[in-house]
Amino acid sequence: MIGPFLIGLYVFVLASFVGFEIINKVPPTLHTPLMSGANAISGITILGAIAAATVAEPNVSTILAAVAILCATINVVGGFLVTDRMLAMFGKKK
């Protein structure tokens, strides 16, 4: 019987390979947008934050989760928007 941790480990290793494979050739022009876009994706941790902030009482776990939501949302919204701003510049010529 494979436990959930081991499945997670499989997923982690395979996803890392996928990451290396799809990004192996990237033109220098896209270095910054790729970085900021990938950075926004790392804000996926927002899911964990939301799942942990489900009660009204302001106990320690909820407040930590609320701050986590705040940070992760800044990361996600800021990251995707700024990436779009940069890529819009790349697209507007000709």
Added chain:
Amino acid sequence: MSDNLRLSIVGAIYLVSAVLFILGLKRLTRVRTARAGNAMAAMSMLLAVVGTLIEIGSVDYRWIVGGLALGGAIGAFIAIRVPMTSMPEMVALLNGTGGAASALVALSVLWGAFIEPGAETTTAKLLTGPSAVTIGLSVFIGGITTTGSLIAWAKLQGKLKKGAPILLPGRHALNLLLVLGAIAAIVVFTAVVKGATPVAVVILVVLAIALVLGVTLTIPIGGADMPVVVSLLNSYSGIAAAMAGFVIGNNLLIIGGAAVGAAGIILTQLMCVAMNRSLVNVLVGGFGADAGSGGGGSSEYVGVTSSGAAEAAMILDVADSVMIVPGYGLAVAQAQHTVRELTKQLEARGKKVSYAIHPVAGRMPGHMNVLLAEADVPYEQLVELEHANPEMGNTDVAIVVGANDVVNPAALDDPTSPIYGMPIISVHEARTVFVIKRSLSPGYAGIKNPLFEAERTMMVFGDAKAILQEMSSELGEL
């Protein structure tokens, strides 16, 4: 709706979301599809959040809505307001918020599942071993990412000793001690201490060590090595998210985090190759801190020719091909629009103009490309190092704007130079070279640049923006 059905729907949503993340990331690596790829990843994130909202069912939404609204507003505000010249700082800061969020998620789970219920066992027993370890790792990696990014941000802003390396005595021993201390603390946290209070104390020790390590690992690294640091921190923020995925048992976090971690490592590797240095060499830091003494002969310049913008304009007037080599100085002077103006002038006179971009020019991967794109420089005019160098011998004029080490020929022919072996843009092969620079002060590596005293080189001293403007107007009058 039954719980089973609901969770199946959530599972399906997460799967679609994971696929969209991967496809989005893939599209981000091609110029034509990049913008759509980014939008795809953003949609995928939205979908995932909706999935989580369905998963948690009916709960008290106050904290969630509050956090999303405030975070969304702050994120949107800074993303829209930030000038393109401050992009490295922006990316560094966002890395920090991602790392912090992952560490906070792990802490929140620990408090909610273990400390607040007043558990009396070890964390390994109550939360299962792997889950307990990943809480420790999440806090550790997230913590390092947080303070490391803040230091990188401060260095990029020039607030911290103008970005120069800060070398603590015995820093290698100190860092090693901190890492070993953190590993020991995670082991203790997982399997040794029992009960709420001791566990809380130990995880806070892990957090404290991580926060200190983020600082001590980043301060010895100098400003021009920031492209490596920023991409490495990007990778850390992904790994921290993947660890948080282990903590909460969500494969989507693991997939997204792992892919980002891989992307960050690839960029880090590219940057290191572009400087002909190993990652360890960059991370050890202190590069260029022993300025002057490190190889490359005396730091006095002899036989430097300098000229004014007017003279430069006259030479440009009779040139056929011009290659512009931008560096960090272009960003500092915010001269991207001015350089574009000069380019237009030159093109109007039938000259062939291109930009040679060194991979590590600036303070983050692709920094120059972003700046020049902001000024509407066509993508086709940007030439990569390996394509620029063969052209250089046929180039009439090379204009170096605020770059130094990336055009230092000592990297090619002086084995004693600290940058020996680093690929450079061979502007010294052009028929005439203008170097626009404030003074003869050394670049980041702290070494002399023989290019400045070469016979073909003319130094044009002053602020890049002012000089370029003057060149444009002088050229207009010819």
